[in-house]
Amino acid sequence: MKILADENMPYVHDLFGDWAEIVTCPGREMTPEQLIDIDVLLVRSITRVDAALLAKANRLRFVGTATIGCDHIDTSLLTERGIAFSRAPGCNKVGVGDYVLAALLKVGEHKQWSLADKTIAVVGVGNTGLQVVARAQALGMRVWRCDPFKAQRDPTAFVELAQALTADIVSFHVPITTQGPYPTWHLLDKAAIDCLHPEQVLINACRGEVWDNKALLARQQRGAPLTLVMDVWENEPQVLAPLVPYTLIATPHIAGYSLEGKARGTYALYEALASHYQLELKHSLAQLLPRADFTQVTVNTALTQSCIARLVGLVYDIEKDDARFRAALTAPDFFDRLRKHYPERRELASLQLIGASIDDTAQTLGFKI
Numbered sequence: 573m574k575i576l577a578d579e580n581m582p583y584v585h586d587l588f589g590d591w592a593e594i595v596t597c598p599g600r601e602m603t604p605e606q607l608i609d610i611d612v613l614l615v616r617s618i619t620r621v622d623a624a625l626l627a628k629a630n631r632l633r634f635v636g637t638a639t640i641g642c643d644h645i646d647t648s649l650l651t652e653r654g655i656a657f658s659r660a661p662g663c664n665k666v667g668v669g670d671y672v673l674a675a676l677l678k679v680g681e682h683k684q685w686s687l688a689d690k691t692i693a694v695v696g697v698g699n700t701g702l703q704v705v706a707r708a709q710a711l712g713m714r715v716w717r718c719d720p721f722k723a724q725r726d727p728t729a730f731v732e733l734a735q736a737l738t739a740d741i742v743s744f745h746v747p748i749t750t751q752g753p754y755p756t757w758h759l760l761d762k763a764a765i766d767c768l769h770p771e772q773v774l775i776n777a778c779r780g781e782v783w784d785n786k787a788l789l790a791r792q793q794r795g796a797p798l799t800l801v802m803d804v805w806e807n808e809p810q811v812l813a814p815l816v817p818y819t820l821i822a823t824p825h826i827a828g829y830s831l832e833g834k835a836r837g838t839y840a841l842y843e844a845l846a847s848h849y850q851l852e853l854k855h856s857l858a859q860l861l862p863r864a865d866f867t868q869v870t871v872n873t874a875l876t877q878s879c880i881a882r883l884v885g886l887v888y889d890i891e892k893d894d895a896r897f898r899a900a901l902t903a904p905d906f907f908d909r910l911r912k913h914y915p916e917r918r919e920l921a922s923l924q925l926i927g928a929s930i931d932d933t934a935q936t937l938g939f940k941i
C-alpha cells in the first residue's frame with residue numbers, strides 16, 4: 573500500500589509505517605502527479621481534495637482528513653468515484669476549548685471584567701461549542717446557546733442569532749456552509765457588524781469566512797472598535813493585515829493545535845484505515861504522547877478568575893501566540909510558517925490540580941483533578 577500524507581500530520585510514520593510505504597509533502601503543495609499510484613491520501617485542512625487534485629489518481633481507494641472541518645473535501649466526488657472517506661470529528665475540540673478559555677481570561681484582564689458578571693453567546697453548539705459552554709459556565713458566566721439545527725429539537729434551550737449578537741461576548745463555532753437553511757458564510761455580515769455595540773467582544777475560532785473581514789475592518793476604522801479575538805481569517809493563508817492592529821488577540825488558525833488534538837486526528841484515520849482494510853491495530857493513542865513537562869500543581873488559594881488565569885498560563889500562554897503572529901505578520905509565508913513550526917502545546921488536562929479549593933469546577937475548566 574502507498575500513502576501520501578501531509579508532512580504536518582504527526583505520528584504518520586509511527587502509526588502507518590507497518591502497513592504502507594509513506595510519502596509526505598507540504599499540504600498546500602500537493603499535485604495531481606503526486607497522486608499517481610497512491611492508494612491512500614491523508615490530509616489536513618489546507619489541501620483541497622477536488623477533481624483537479626484527483627485528476628491522475630489512478631489507484632486511490634481511501635481519503636482521510638485528520639481535522640474536524642471537511643469543507644476542503646469534495647465528498648460527493650469521492651462517493652461518485654467509490655473512494656472511501658473518513659474524518660476526525662471532535663479530535664481537537666479540547667484544544668479549541670482551551671484556546672477560548674485562555675482568550676476569555678485575557679479579555680477579562682484587558683477590560684477589567686469580572687467574567688462571572690458577563691453573558692457569552694456560543695454560536696454553533698456542537699463538539700467545540702460545547703467545550704466553550706462548559707468552560708464559560710465554570711467561570712460563572714451566563715451562557716446563551718445559538719444553534720438553529722439543535723433548536724428544532726429543544727427550542728427553549730436556544731436563542732436566535734439576533735439575540736446572541738447582543739451578548740457581551742459572542743464566540744463562533746460553526747462549520748462553513750453556503751447551502752441549506754442556515755448558511756454560515758458571512759453569518760456575521762456588514763449589517764450585523766454595524767449593529768454591534770463597542771463594548772462587545774467577538775471570538776472566531778471556527779472558519780474565517782464566517783465573518784465579513786472587510787466590513788469588520790471598516791467598522792473598526794470608523795472608531796469605537798469592537799474587541800476581537802481572531803484565530804481564523806478570510807482567505808487564509810492571506811490575512812487582511814490592516815485588521816490585525818484592531819484585534820486584541822490574533823493567531824494563525826491554531827486554536828485546535830494541541831499535541832493531543834493532532835494525535836487524535838491522525839489516530840482517528842489510523843482506526844478508520846484499519847477498519848477499511850481489515851487490518852489489526854498495533855498502537856494505542858496513549859503510547860504516542862510524551863509526558864508533559866510538568867503534571868501536577870498544588871493550589872493553596874481560592875479558584876478565582878485571576879488564579880484560573882495564572883493556572884491556564886502555566887499550560888497555554890495565548891499571548892505568546894499573539895506576539896509571534898504580530899512579529900511575523902510582514903514576513904513572506906508567515907501564516908503557514910507559524911503553523912508548521914508551532915511549539916508543542918499540551919491540553920489543560922495534562923496538568924493535575926490538587927488542593928482544598930479544587931473541585932469539579934477545575935475539571936470543567938479542562939484541568940485534571
Ligand SMILES: NC(=O)C1=CN([C@@H]2O[C@H](COP(=O)(O)OP(=O)(O)OC[C@H]3O[C@@H](n4cnc5c(N)ncnc54)[C@H](O)[C@@H]3O)[C@@H](O)[C@H]2O)C=CC1
Binds near residue numbers: 641719721747
Ligand atoms: N480554529 C481551529 O483550529 C478549529 C476550527 N474548527 C472549525 O470549527 C467548526 C465547528 O467544529 P465542531 O464544533 O467540532 O463541529 P460540529 O459539527 O460538532 O458542530 C457545529 C455546530 O454548528 C451548528 N450550526 C451549523 N450552522 C449553524 C448556524 N448557521 N448557526 C448556528 N449554529 C450552526 C450545527 O448544528 C452544529 O451543532 C468546524 O467545522 C471547523 O470548521 C474546528 C476545529 C479547530
Ligand SMILES: O=C(O)C(=O)[C@H](O)COP(=O)(O)O
Binds near residue numbers: 617641
Ligand atoms: O480541525 C479543523 O477543522 C481545523 O481547523 C484544524 O485545526 C486545522 O488544522 P490544519 O488542518 O490546517 O493543520
